[in-house]
Amino acid sequence: MIKIKNLDKYYINGEMKLHALKDITFSIEKGEFVAIMGSSGSGKSTMMNILGCLDHTFEGEYILDAIEVSKLKDEELSKIRNKKIGFVFQSFNLLSKLSALENVELPLLYSGVHHKERTKKAKAVLEKVGLGDRLDHKPNELSGGQRQRVAIARALVNEPAIILADEPTGNLDSTSEKEIMQLFKELNEQGKTIIIVTHEPEVGKACKRVIRFKDGQVIEDVKSI
Structure with missing residues (x-):
């Protein structure tokens, strides 16, 4: 599903060049449940931006679902993000004036899916995450855990190839965190490839594999038994 080989990323700040x-070299197979972990400044967020096709100014190889990302243009990258990657963010990134159903329909709207089909698909996935009775609720009418379920x-x-979640439990209480991680576990058991970027040990423990970063390098890559 994902192949990263001999990847280097530099930031230029005036005369300084930050490595x-x-x-970086690792692979993620279809159906894996992976945590990318590390403290602030470890490189995990930079790695997430590359995995999410938000940044393609790097050296080395990144192949996503048989597509070589480094050779794509901006418009092609945008299509890849919309079709191949489902993003989940710490701050939910929901539009406050739209209902849960309308928020979920947005990626389909951008893909040009007809209104009736959009509504049908959005209802189905909201029911899948346990929010079939909250379709018309706006974000401010939902709890933090419910908002993350909408996200x-x-x-x-x-139906993306991978779910890429950036600190998805960072704004949740401990009960909601457990519920969201249980949902990710169930989705993974149904065959979804899930990558969670986190600094929280409990979230890492819930995943089946941990890739740990420090100072821009992978220092540990461990699968749970």
């Missing part, structure tokens, strides 16, 4: 990622439904609606 943010150093010769996960939005990430799922285009």
